[in-house]
Amino acid sequence: xxxxxxxPRHLVRRRGQEARLRxxxxxxxxxxYWYRQLPEEGLKFMVYLQKENIIDESGMPKERFSAEFPKxxxxxxxxxxxxxxxxxxxxCASSPNSGTNPAGxxxxxxxxxxxVL
Amino acid sequence: DAKTTQPxxxxxxxxxxxxxxxxxxxxxxxxxxHWYRQLPSQGPEYVIxxxxxxxxxxxxxxxxxxxxxSSTLILHRxxxxxxxxxxxxxxxxxxxGSYQLxxxxxxxxxxxx
Numbered sequence: 001x002x003x004x005x006x007x008p009r010h011l012v013r014r015r016g017q018e019a020r021l022r023x024x025x026x027x028x029x030x031x032x033y034w035y036r037q038l039p040e041e042g043l044k045f046m047v048y049l050q051k052e053n054i055i056d057e058s059g060m061p062k063e064r065f066s067a068e069f070p071k072x073x074x075x076x077x078x079x080x081x082x083x084x085x086x087x088x089x090x091x092c093a094s095s096p097n098s099g100t101n102p103a104g105x106x107x108x109x110x111x112x113x114x115x116v117l
Numbered sequence: 118d119a120k121t122t123q124p125x126x127x128x129x130x131x132x133x134x135x136x137x138x139x140x141x142x143x144x145x146x147x148x149x150x151h152w153y154r155q156l157p158s159q160g161p162e163y164v165i166x167x168x169x170x171x172x173x174x175x176x177x178x179x180x181x182x183x184x185x186x187s188s189t190l191i192l193h194r195x196x197x198x199x200x201x202x203x204x205x206x207x208x209x210x211x212x213x214g215s216y217q218l219x220x221x222x223x224x225x226x227x228x229x230x
Binding site (some may be wrong): 004026031033035041042043044048056057058071093095105106107108109110111 | 161206217220223
């Protein structure tokens with residue numbers, strides 16, 4: 001069973017360009033979460049999605065960031081007009097059921113490392 | 118979210134047991150204690166979780182204090198592959214707290230050959 005797949009693993013963008021990060025959850029998982037890890041910091045929650053729905057985007061920056069999880073295909077985290085402060089590792093996680101199950105684990109991908117020049 | 122406190126770093130010799138402590142003095146009755154670890158350049162990996170009783174699985178053991186204000190992750194025999202940052206996280210089952218995992222700085226475990 002393949003784990004959570006993220007691509008690209010590494011992405012370099014110049015300031016002002018767009019970054020698109022993709023995440024395919026584990027087979028059978030319909031709940032996807034995005035986290036960001038800034039250098040030398042812990043992971044911070046960004047957004048929680050189910051198929052075609054954003055459930056909680058309270059951790060997303062107000063501007064330039066958006067996320068989707070379409071009926072078909074991977075979840076996408078999109079960052080428009082990137083700035084140097086967006087340089088970070090972006091991790092996607094998935095779970096088979098609702099995140100309100102306190103005992104359920106989240107399965108994380110290996111991350112996408114964005115570098116903004 | 119209730120806060121956890123962990124030492125910044127610890128060292129262990131290979132093939133010896135490791136006890137990683139975590140303090141969570143403000144834990145609520147509905148908080149589960151979860152441990153994740155993050156190997157270098159990888160995403161976090163679930164290790165173990167518990168509520169009140171001690172727990173064992175193939176990766177580790179979790180010892181929970183009777184008052185639940187602290188817990189200890191036990192690796193019975195450290196290997197070089199166990200070198201990672203270990204995060205102690207509290208999860209409640211009311212709303213967002215269950216999936217908005219709060220990762221602090223964790224404990225960076227070094228394993229000496």
